[in-house]
Amino acid sequence: xxxxxxxxxxxxxxxxxxxxxxxxxxxxxxxxxxxxxxxxxxxxxxxxxxxxxxxxxxxxxxxxxxxxxxxxxxxxxxxxxxxxxxxxxxxxxxxxxxxxxxxxxxxxxxxxxxxxxxxxxxxxxxxxxxxxxxxxxxxxxxxxxxxxxxxxxxxxxxxxxxxxxxxxxxxxxxxxxxxxxxxxxxxxxxxxxxxxxxxxxxxxxxxxxxxxxxxxxxxxxxxxxxxxxxxxxxxxxxxxxxxxxxxx
Numbered sequence: 001x002x003x004x005x006x007x008x009x010x011x012x013x014x015x016x017x018x019x020x021x022x023x024x025x026x027x028x029x030x031x032x033x034x035x036x037x038x039x040x041x042x043x044x045x046x047x048x049x050x051x052x053x054x055x056x057x058x059x060x061x062x063x064x065x066x067x068x069x070x071x072x073x074x075x076x077x078x079x080x081x082x083x084x085x086x087x088x089x090x091x092x093x094x095x096x097x098x099x100x101x102x103x104x105x106x107x108x109x110x111x112x113x114x115x116x117x118x119x120x121x122x123x124x125x126x127x128x129x130x131x132x133x134x135x136x137x138x139x140x141x142x143x144x145x146x147x148x149x150x151x152x153x154x155x156x157x158x159x160x161x162x163x164x165x166x167x168x169x170x171x172x173x174x175x176x177x178x179x180x181x182x183x184x185x186x187x188x189x190x191x192x193x194x195x196x197x198x199x200x201x202x203x204x205x206x207x208x209x210x211x212x213x214x215x216x217x218x219x220x221x222x223x224x225x226x227x228x229x230x231x232x233x234x235x236x237x238x239x240x241x242x243x244x245x246x247x248x
Contacts, residue, residue, distance in 0.1 A: 010122065012171065015130075015132040017161075019166055033052075036050060039118070065143050066136035071161050081160065082154050083110045083113050083154065085109055089153055106247065117158070121133075133158050136159075138157075141155060155240055155243050175196075175219075200220050201218070203218050
């Protein structure tokens with residue numbers, strides 16, 4: 001099959017954690033946001049908001065709140081992607097109604113924000129920028145909401161650093177396709193375990209190559225560690241409740 005430039009560009013994605021200080025022109029930010037707005041959205045409700053942060057002091061504060069990730073402070077532009085039901089609340093009030101919330105409305109906003117952000121990421125890379133997603137924006141979501149003056153029914157889903165890359169990291173191998181694409185029905189555990197073990201070997205070799213043999217680890221070891229209860233941000237339910245979201 002002939003390689004398609006868009007597909008090849010997508011496959012070249014890598015997270016960038018070191019940026020040059022060059023500012024991003026307003027017209028590029030506009031192009032990135034317009035690309036985000038062209039993403040699919042459930043029933044055209046567009047239940048998301050992106051907040052662009054360029055102020056050094058505010059970026060520094062976000063950096064600390066996100067777990068002292070220095071690239072949040074160093075990147076020229078930090079985008080905070082939010083699930084936003086507040087705008088829908090205003091729409092309902094315009095028409096004499098009241099916004100009804102449940103778990104589905106929370107999912108709608110979260111999915112909308114995620115789809116828009118990925119469009120923005122592709123657009124940014126097309127313009128020559130690099131990005132990295134920042135899940136740590138949910139480490140202290142109450143403080144993030146206060147810093148960004150988020151109204152009720154809005155919560156920060158994740159951040160995204162954007163800027164001109166000042167590094168060229170290797171592309172990290174992904175799971176074998178058979179682990180994530182199943183034909184007709186969900187695959188048997190035997191198939192999944194085989195794919196996981198094969199990936200463990202691939203990623204262990206990748207880590208060893210990057211560290212000169214000094215790092216001995218693999219995907220299942222690291223993933224099992226990351227999925228422990230104390231690392232899963234159990235505070236998010238309380239934050240969502242304080243922000244006015246209802247899970248019914």
